[in-house]
Structures are given as structure tokens and as C-alpha cells.
Amino acid sequence: MPVNPLLVSLFTERAVQENQVTDITMTDSVITIHLQPKVAARYVRSDCQKPVLVRFHENAVFTVQGLGIPGRAVRYVVTRPRVSYINDAGKFVTFVVPLPGIRSDLCVTDEVVEKALYFNVDRNLSLT
Secondary structure (H helix, E strand, O other): OOOOHHHHHOOOOHHHHOOEEEEEEEOOOEEEEEEEOOOOOEEOOOOOOOOEEOEEEEEEEEEEEOOOEOOEEEEEEEEEEEEEEEOOOOOEEEEEOOOOOEEOOOOEEHHHHHHHHHHHHHOOOOOO
């Protein structure tokens, strides 16, 4: 069942706006949004002279914390595809598709990092 575009437009975080929303579920305390990046057929890679055709290699799924709204946490369940290609030297190479708006190393969205920096640096408030 397709996700209602009007419902998706209510979420302003970059993670929702620049990735594909595949599902939204809500409970009393948590809104869960399932995301996957938009995968292009070809990518420009530094080890190839021309854009390369990629093939799906594997997927990884992880959960990311979003900003949330009063009374409800927002969590993103992200499917992160790993794609593969053969470079100009004939070597098999894999890479993960970029996830706009998501800091996968911290498991939060860009907005969470920006808000934390705002409170810590601009407002001089402790986050602990």
C-alpha cells in the first residue's frame, strides 16, 4: 500500500524529504518511518572514467533517531543498500548508497545534530 504523500509532506526533516518513504506506523509514543535512499542506475566514481552501472549487492537495516514531536518520538528504520560495480582496472568494488539527511555513524538525523549543536554552543546548555 503506497504511503500518503500528504502525510509524508508533514515531516520536514531532510531524511524524509530526500529519501523514499516506504511505510509509516504510529503508536501512542512512537512514529516509525521506513526509509530507503533513492538509488541511481549509474554513479560517478573516482576509479572510473565514465559513470558506472551498479548492481545491488546486499542491504543493511538500522534504526535512526529523529527530532520527534511533542509526546511522540520519531524513529527511522533505514534500509541501506550496498551496490557493486567493476572499476576501470577490472576490480570488483562495493560501496553503500549515500543517505541524505542521516548521520549513520551516530544513528541520528542531521537535524538532531544541528539541534544538539545549537543547544550546546549557541545556548550554552548541557546535553547530559
